[in-house]
Structures are given as structure tokens and as C-alpha cells.
Amino acid sequence: MTANPSAAALTATIDLDALAHNIGVLRETSGTGVIAVVKADAYGHGAVPVARAALAAGAEELGVAHVTEALALRQAGIDAHITSWLHTPSTDFAAAVAADIDIAVSSPRQLAAVVDAAREAGITATATVKVDTGLNRSGVAVDEWDSMAVALAKAHAEESIMLRAIMTHLVRGDEPDHPLNSQQADSLDAAAADLARLGAPPQIMHLANSPAALVRPDLSRDLVRPGIALYGRTPLPGRGDFGLIPVMTLTGEISLVKRVARGQGVSYSHTWVAPQDTVVAVVPAGYADGVPRTLSGRFEVLVNGRRFPAVGRVCMDQFVIDLGPDGGGVAEGDLAELFGRGHAGGSTAADWADATDTIDYEILSAIRGRTVRRYVGGEA
Secondary structure, three states: OOOOOOOOOEEEEEEHHHHHHHHHHHHHHHOOEEEEEOHHHHHHOOHHHHHHHHHHOOOOEEEEOOHHHHHHHHHOOOOOOEEEOOOOOOOOHHHHHHOOOEEEEOOHHHHHHHHHHHHHHOOOEEEEEEEOOOOOOOOEOHHHHHHHHHHHHHHHHOOOEEEEEEEOOOOOOOOOOOHHHHHHHHHHHHHHHHHHHOOOOOOEEEOOOHHHHHHOHHHOOOEEOOOHHHHOOOOOHHHOOOOOOOOEEEEEEOOEEEEEOOOOEEOHHHOEEOOOOEEEEEEOOOOOOOOOHHHOOOOEEEEOOEEEEEEOOOOOOOEEEEEEOOHHHOOOOOEEEEEEEOHHHOOEHHHHHHHOOOOHHHHHHOOOOOOEEEEEOOOO
């Protein structure tokens, strides 16, 4: 066996040119600028390199869930506008204010905490208000909106905050033609009008997610806030891929090839028994790395242009593929493509999602653990 010095046991290859292409698609379809959502480590793609590449490709701003994610981007030297929108009572608002993070507040309590941090620091905090227009998750509750609007206007007038934006999340985001999306947009417009009457008009409004950015330009407002579409996965599989290019390809290096006799079981509990004398190979990737255990026996990988079925249980660190009686021409050190763009009959993250009754958002963001990310294209 000849070692492949460029290979790791499990590698996620991230194509930054594909990311740049996808941003261009989203800017064109939405007719406006893009907030590149890089929360959850950029959906498993690596937040810092993806953020840099997204900005270089024309993204206007960045979006994350947690302040800690925003601070990590700042610590990496990224000085672009960053909005963070999910907080708890223990969130370090002082650090966020000091780092000029746009803090999206969802309640009067959060606003008060941001105002306190700004006053203590002696600076004006940048703030967004997140309005609950029907999702009943994060966002200012309907029964708190009137008092929240007054408090925002007061904080803005005294320059404790600079109220930059207003935002909401769509309930039926994956059903872009659903009438509730338009109703939510109307509610957000009304909330912005309330703030304007109180002397604190938001400069920016955004509510469009990936599906809306692709097919509902009427919801774009000032910016769109796509997530999964940045990474090349279509959020509307029944309506085509919109020219998006998947950014991640996941590969594993074959660690072992061995013969298994007919009637012998493979992996835990012998859920698969060889129907004939065959050859199997071990791929060193398992559920600790993001390969779902529920995918056991329900997927195939691509090796040297040929598809081979995974057999037996997916373990914490490895799974097994059946190469057939002749071994399929596969050798230790060869690369198995677990998922990618679907070329040459290979699987995609959507195939994994379909097989496990989930969405490809979960598949991509679960790639973790010992996976080595390799960046190509862009400024990689």
C-alpha cells in the first residue's frame, strides 16, 4: 500500500469558489444584498474561512446565533458587520458591545441588559430588534411589543443603542408561497412603522431565508439572510437546484480490506450477514463524526467511480462497505466519497437526509469530531 500524504482518515473538502458562486446566485434571485449566515460553524463548513470567503465574494454582512460565535469571528480578525440573535440571561453582552456586535434583542429584559452594558462601557451599542411575527420562538412577544417599542425608542434617543435593524423569522420558510409569509412581512412592516412614529426608524429590515431569497424577491426588503443555500443545498428540492453548487464533499480513506466468508456477520449484532464469499472494506468514520447510526445499511459510497453499499451497523468510529467477491478493485488507502455533488452516481447530503427522515441542514452541520477540513478555491 502506498500512503496518500494529502489524505486524512476523514476529510471535508470545502470549495470556496462554489460558495462564491452561490452568493452570486442569491444576490441575483433576491435582487438585494446577502447576510451570510455562518452560525453552527458555518453549517459544519468552518465559520472563519467561510466568513472570509463569503465577504470576499460580495456578502454584505454576517449572521450568527450566539455571541460567542460572533466573538470568535472578531478574534480571527474579521471586522465586517455581524449580527447575533440568540441570547440567554448569561450572555456576555459587555463583550458583544465592546466588539461592536449587532445584538438582536428579543425581549425588554435583553434590551435592558444591552443598555446596561453600553452605559457601563460608555459607548453606544449597535442593536437589532427581533420581532415575533408568528413563529412563537425567539422574538419580541406580541403582548410586549408596545412597551418594547417605547423602550427601544428611548434607548435610541439617549444613544445607549443605535437601532440599526428589525428582523423576523418565517414560520413557513420552506413553503415560500404560503400566505403566512406575506402576513409576517406585513407585520414586520407595521412594527417598523411603529418605531418610526416613535422616532427610532430601523435602517435595515430583513426576513427572507434561503427559499424566500430564491423565489420571493418581494420579501427581500433591504437584505436577505440565507443559510443552507449558501452551502449549495436547495431548500426547495421539488423546484430544482437553482444553479447552486454543493460546497462540501466528504471523503474517508479506506483503512482495511479483508475477506469475509459466506454466512459470516459484519459489525455489531451481525445485522448483515454475507450472502456469499465477499470482500469488505472499513471506512474510519462513524456517528461520532456525523455519519448517522440510523443510516446503517441504507447508503452507498463511491470508490474509484464505483458505488458500494454500506453493510451492518454504523459504529462510533467506522462503518463497513461490501466490495463484492472480486474486491471491486479497491485497495487500502483509496478514498471513499461519502457524499458530495452527486456526480458519477455519488450520494449527496440530501440523499442521507432522505434516508434518515431529516433535512440536509442537519447532515451538514453534524460533520464534526475528527473530520479534517480542506479548503480549495477562493483564497484558500
